[in-house]
Amino acid sequence: MTSAVELRQLFLKIRGNKVFELFVIGVIIVSALLIGAKTYYIHPQVEQILRILDVLITVIFLVEIIIRMVADGKLSRFFRNGWNVFDFVIVTASLIPIDESEMALLARLLRVFRILRLVSIIPELRILMNALVKAIPRMGYVVLLMFIIFYIYGAMGSMLFEKINPTLWENISISMLTLFRVATFEDWTDVMYETMTVYPLSWLYYLSFIFLTAFVFLNMMIGIVLDVLQTEHEKYNQEQGLGEAGEVHWIREHSELMEQRLERIEEMLKQMKRD
């Protein structure tokens, strides 16, 4: 029991150690370079070394996560933190050996996500990521509106243009992909000129779609900027502005009291003078 407590104390120390953190960051970067290196042609002998390195990295990651688990004391406390769950999934997923031919590609793909551990270990990136995640719900309904626009135009496109070019308009999902292409202005005139040979007025379909998506997107951007600005503004007011406004209000009320008091004093003095 005591040794377990001592172990936890030791692991807490290790986890809080700056050198240990830098070492882990270094291992993550080496792991990332390894993944990058494997996409080049590699001499079989070097490949052998890379394989050993990969095992080594996997072991280091495993040890590191166990240290952090033990340091946290309870597993439930460890898994309450989303970033810990994130790390745990990435580390366990890369336990799949890359030797078996069937799973090789999957194992290699999963190892790619180890680079994401950089985000979980560097505090600045973690803050940035949290800010990005917080921005998502704000966009929710606009994305839904966008999807409705795409769905309607996709359905119409598929109905009207399917016979002209089935590659682009075969069904609603392919049509929506084609519309996304139009929205990115990627060779969209080729798509338009083709359908204009059958429906000369189909430019109306494309232009209205481009205007709608651009318009909604523009308003979404402006909306988000204003939303963020307003939140900042309110926070700022609560911190500082209310202080001043509160003081002004205090002064106003007390000025009234002072005025009443002065009136009483003047009254008394007048009386004294008369006496």
Added chain:
Amino acid sequence: MTSAVELRQLFLKIRGNKVFELFVIGVIIVSALLIGAKTYYIHPQVEQILRILDVLITVIFLVEIIIRMVADGKLSRFFRNGWNVFDFVIVTASLIPIDESEMALLARLLRVFRILRLVSIIPELRILMNALVKAIPRMGYVVLLMFIIFYIYGAMGSMLFEKINPTLWENISISMLTLFRVATFEDWTDVMYETMTVYPLSWLYYLSFIFLTAFVFLNMMIGIVLDVLQTEHEKYNQEQGLGEAGEVHWIREHSELMEQRLERIEEMLKQMKRD
């Protein structure tokens, strides 16, 4: 007479019921999926089922809109709300049967717009849509200016380049479509290089057009952001700022009164002292 009132009471209850609302949203989504499904190849037997489903959805929509009409009491009150008109048009338009070969495509196209009922039934989307519609007049004159730029360049392009490539510059409307393509940077250099073989200085035409449209567009965006910010600012000032400014003004005026009173008091005291 009483039964009519009772019916209206019942329909009002149904309309306000959360389950009923969710049921209608569900039907709209099923209707949207149906429309999407029909763009794929469907087995004739399944198609039969889809046809029955379509009739069912049309009936549900019809019943729902009649419930809402009756619940509102008077038709004029029902139609005063723009969203109700919107729903009514969509529902009646999709009464056209899809069986008749001539009207089939039109009927199917009109059914697509049933997805838009999602916008009219989900309050958040309705608010978003209202905000978008409000943003349109703000852009009015900038769009007019843009159109003038397109018209002038379109007329010039048609005059100068018609003989070089009639497909792109045959008349002013085709020229304006080509210019829209240039404005989206879609293979615009192909258009330019072609005319540069005859008029080597025609790059001036394209570059000035791109700069003008980009410049006007940029200023429009900035203008709208500033416009919205100013409106928010003024609203905020009216609510809160004027409160503080008003209090400060009150304090200033009453400080003056207090000062005069104090002057009188001091004067009286001096006199008393002399006596």
Added chain:
Amino acid sequence: MTSAVELRQLFLKIRGNKVFELFVIGVIIVSALLIGAKTYYIHPQVEQILRILDVLITVIFLVEIIIRMVADGKLSRFFRNGWNVFDFVIVTASLIPIDESEMALLARLLRVFRILRLVSIIPELRILMNALVKAIPRMGYVVLLMFIIFYIYGAMGSMLFEKINPTLWENISISMLTLFRVATFEDWTDVMYETMTVYPLSWLYYLSFIFLTAFVFLNMMIGIVLDVLQTEHEKYNQEQGLGEAGEVHWIREHSELMEQRLERIEEMLKQMKRD
């Protein structure tokens, strides 16, 4: 002499007349439609009518500008207004007859600019245009910086890549046009892949160019937004904010005076009590 004054009075009245203004706007729009119509194939008989209409419009414009000149009294006063000079140039330029074959194209091109008179006659567009013109100097030095970047990359591109593809890199001006194409992302990878066959590292040239221009452009946009916001802010402060700050300052100074006065009063009272 009297008749000249009377004439001026009459012309002033005409110029200020709302109906006259709407009539001129109508004529400008007809003139614009005429120019647009001429880009289509027209039956010779209709063309005859259009020619007569064109003469009529030219005469109306001439009469209108003479009315405004006379109404202003002095020519120097008339030409002091930039919009008047603008109108005068457009009207006189379109006096060139379109019949002579040599000048026909020029005459037609000059007539296109008559549409711009819409800008000079509709107040809202004039305000918008003034705002756009005011935004130009703000961008001055950024445009100079952009030009320097284009010039340097253009010179380097022409030196390095001229032999690879003279069509794109023959000399510095053609190189700069090619770079503008790269900046608009228009088939820029085709340009890059071509030079990468000779200089495999030339992607550095393109990526650094894209990052530089995008970075400078982004900062320019942000700078302009901030600049405009600051100007608005200062104007707002001068109007309203200083009022409040001034009042607070007044209160502070007078509070000091009141305090001194109160001190004197208390001193006097203490003395009276002692007596």
Added chain:
Amino acid sequence: MTSAVELRQLFLKIRGNKVFELFVIGVIIVSALLIGAKTYYIHPQVEQILRILDVLITVIFLVEIIIRMVADGKLSRFFRNGWNVFDFVIVTASLIPIDESEMALLARLLRVFRILRLVSIIPELRILMNALVKAIPRMGYVVLLMFIIFYIYGAMGSMLFEKINPTLWENISISMLTLFRVATFEDWTDVMYETMTVYPLSWLYYLSFIFLTAFVFLNMMIGIVLDVLQTEHEKYNQEQGLGEAGEVHWIREHSELMEQRLERIEEMLKQMKRD
């Protein structure tokens, strides 16, 4: 010794002379035009003149920098200014003669950077450049996040698509270049359609990548705008706002003191009245 001091005095005067500055700006512009001119075909005789001009410009630049060095007194003081180092490197680098065939291209390329001296000599451009450089660290972590996204998608793309098209996906660096192309929307559908023939679901790879990069980029832009706005706001508050807030706080405290004093006065008067 005295002559050295006198020389320094003279050079200080020259450096501060407005005409001298304009002359140097003129020489830089001529140098830029020379570089531009050399990218055109030039008659051998004219080329001889250009060569002499180039030597002349090099000498003038050398003389100018020596004048500024001497004027500064100590070399260490001269090199403390980053812009001086910048000028020194550019001037010495262009001492490489352009006659030797081996170094000719390098010498010509280095001469291009002489145009950058415009930035170091025109104060407005220098301010602009400083502002741009200051904006870089603000973007640091977002660029790192972007790089991580590119690296992960690059590694995955290379693993999955290498056999489909080695030109685009051979290794991680080529894959990342291809992804940059996708991010600029440059013929990205061609890349996608190709891989979709083997992996029909690979559109998920492209769309998720486009959304991620666009989303991070958008948030970066908004973040920078807010960051700059906040900095401006705080600066403004420190200058002006705190003044007002400070005064209000002063008034509040002294109002309290005045109130206490008034209470004492009233108490005394009451006592006097009773007596």
